Amino acid sequence: MTAVIRRATERDLPEVLRYLAGALGGTTGHFRRYFDYPWLTDKPEIGFMIDDGGVRGFIGVIYANRMIRGVVRRFCNLTSIAVEPSHRKLSLQLFKATFADKATTYTGFSPSKEMIEVLRFFKFEHHPMEKAVLVAAPTSLRALVPPKIRLRPEPRDLVDEERSIVRDHTGLSRFATLVVERGSERCFVASVRRGRTVRAYSEIVHVSNNELALETMPWIQGALALRQRTAIAMIETRLLPRVPRLAYVAKKFRPLMFRSPDLKHEDIDALYTELCL
Numbered sequence: 001m002t003a004v005i006r007r008a009t010e011r012d013l014p015e016v017l018r019y020l021a022g023a024l025g026g027t028t029g030h031f032r033r034y035f036d037y038p039w040l041t042d043k044p045e046i047g048f049m050i051d052d053g054g055v056r057g058f059i060g061v062i063y064a065n066r067m068i069r070g071v072v073r074r075f076c077n078l079t080s081i082a083v084e085p086s087h088r089k090l091s092l093q094l095f096k097a098t099f100a101d102k103a104t105t106y107t108g109f110s111p112s113k114e115m116i117e118v119l120r121f122f123k124f125e126h127h128p129m130e131k132a133v134l135v136a137a138p139t140s141l142r143a144l145v146p147p148k149i150r151l152r153p154e155p156r157d158l159v160d161e162e163r164s165i166v167r168d169h170t171g172l173s174r175f176a177t178l179v180v181e182r183g184s185e186r187c188f189v190a191s192v193r194r195g196r197t198v199r200a201y202s203e204i205v206h207v208s209n210n211e212l213a214l215e216t217m218p219w220i221q222g223a224l225a226l227r228q229r230t231a232i233a234m235i236e237t238r239l240l241p242r243v244p245r246l247a248y249v250a251k252k253f254r255p256l257m258f259r260s261p262d263l264k265h266e267d268i269d270a271l272y273t274e275l276c277l
Helices: 010-024 028-032 085-098 113-121 160-168 210-215 217-228
Strands: 004-008 047-051 055-068 071-083 105-108 125-127 131-133 148-150 175-182 185-194 201-207 233-236 248-250 256-259
Touching (some): 004 085, 010 028, 010 047, 085 113, 113 256, 175 210, 185 217, 201 210, 201 217, 210 217
Parallel strands (some): 071 105, 201 233
Antiparallel strands (some): 047 055, 105 256, 131 248, 185 201
16 A cells, blocks of 8 residues: 555544554553543644555644634644654655645644754744743732732623533533633633642633733632642743733743744734643
8 A cells, every 4th residue: 555645534543543552652542632632523634644555654633713913723733743754755745745734824732853853944933832830829019919810700790701611621620710800900811730649730821911910820820729729820921011020931842833924923822722621
């Protein structure tokens, strides 16, 4: 059989999961969660594969439709990439097939050094990943005044886009949302609990009002500590107007890589990606 590059569908999932578990290590259950994501029922494909009488290479994709500045955009997050040494000569063709849609925004939140070079070849932008490790202590006199925080907001407490985010992530046990209100201002916050046991921490992946989030961050961290049972919270520095006072900036993270027809890095967050799964 001649090797072909084709879409991988739900029908291919059992074979793909066995391949990824063998190629990347782990269990089939670990990789299955990346393709059972709840926010898109009509998934175009689970990825692209090299088929040579069996899976010889695979790039996983996680699709989402996001409302950005009033316009629905298609996003595609890359995950679970592996190619057999015997079929490496087909790697570029595999990536080319994956990136065929010029209207889609493609993202990679944890690329390896080798993957960074491949993505650069395909005109991906590179943005350093820095995260602020937050301190749960007021950093100004205004911050001493506690805002109103809804730890488990009801649908009536949310606007349409926020309701969609909550609905789309229903069933993800490590995902949490809250609403912060101060006067006439409000901020919707989404966080993922990462790590395990005493090393678990809250990673804030989305804020709807970055100025209010910055001002009330100590209270947000305290609320997440209660909600997600964590002692530490982190947030990408690019999601805030500036680094919070007293925060420690950690820089040893893999960069954000993305390619988009018109979006900038500030339009991109880790909602609807493998980091939430």
